[in-house]
Amino acid sequence: MSSQPLKIGFVPEHFSTPIYFAHKHFGLDAELIPFPSGTGHMITAIRAGEIDVAIGLTEGWIAGLGKTEQTEENDGGYRLVGTYVETPLCWAISTGNQRPEIQSVDSLKGGKIGVSRIGSGSYVMGYVLADQRAWLVPTTGVGTSAESASPYSDFVVLNTFENLRKAVNDGTADFFMWEHFTSKKYYDNGEIRRVGEIHTPWSSWKIVASTKLVKGTALDGRVDDLLEKLNKGIRHFNENPEEAVEYISTNLDYSEEDAREWLKTVKFPERTQGVDLNVVRSTVDILNKAGVLTQGKGIQAGDMIVKQR
Structure with missing residues (x-):
């Protein structure tokens, strides 16, 4: 396992608060790289080797893999390794x-x-x-x-x-x-x-890792450590809502009132490890129906996931 800190892409919005807590309070050893333009930009970056792990929107990750015809030269660049937010996105x-x-x-x-x-x-x-x-x-x-x-x-x-x-x-x-x-x-x-x-008709945020950090169902130990630290960051978020509101309203572009309202709507998982295959399958089905993906083409739902929940 490399000792180099992971480069983690994230969207610098209110949803990123548990990542900040994992870094501040629980020693997450990583370079956090903001992508205000969102998941599409992170797909490009992780495929280019500019980041190792990224936390972004379910539909973006799945659409990216579902449009990829896997070959020896092109494996899609990343796989789903964890679940970051359980609730849908409005x-x-x-x-x-x-x-x-x-x-x-x-x-x-x-x-x-x-x-x-x-x-x-x-x-x-x-x-x-x-x-x-x-x-x-x-x-x-x-x-x-x-x-x-x-x-x-x-x-x-x-x-x-x-x-x-x-x-x-x-x-x-x-x-x-x-x-x-x-x-x-x-x-x-x-x-x-x-x-x-x-x-969204699906849980809204997933964690992906570069295929360079994946061997079969095993992850580079740094990714396992990240997921454990995120679990602790989420627990801290849930137990310290006032600290979350202060961070969001002071460091991000939200009022205190909006931060408090958002807290009522979001649910993070107790454990980030793994992804529910049924969620991925239902997302693929909807994206097929909507014309984003074509049935039978691209990387299939089960092959998008490293570890199932």
Whole structure:
């Protein structure tokens, strides 16, 4: 086992608080690398060897592997090793404050959707929204969901949350989706306007490790240590809500009131080790139906996971 500290990618939002506690209170020996642009960027980084482990959105990780045809030269770059958040994610649907023509979610059909990256959670959830709203219209000929006509006129790649907010105000995009509490501050200050919301049909955050750290069902010992330290960080988070609120409202972009409200909605697991195969299978099924993945292609659900729960 290498003695080099792991490079861990994470999204610097309120969900990252137990990671901070693991590092501060329980000696997590790792370089924590923030990725404010989200899971899609971390997929690129872990495949490029820039990070070793990452904590991000379930749909992004699974879509990335489900689009990969595994070969000797390409194994997808990462595998699911742990579960970070048990509860679904509430994605707020936002537009610009001066867009009177957009008054409902249904008015977004055929519009320009802003996404952080192709393959990111904001991209994948665009298809899930379209599936739930029956906007996916199969083209003639091949009867697979992957052959559906696009429900949007364009996917505008904008990389960061700040760029997404600007885009819906200057008309570059008509709407975008981002986590509710991260968006709320910008509803309160009038920068953007809320149109609706959508919850993920799956538990929202998973932990992945580079395939270089995986041998069969065994993990590099540093990954095992990380998962144990995260368990302790989560326990500290649950037992010290006031410290969590202070950290979130002082160091991250949230008010104390929003931090307290968020605490009521989130549940972290007692043990991060392992991933429920049924969760992955159901996510793949929904992504197949939504046209993000194609049934029978890509890395299969069971092969995405190193250890099952």
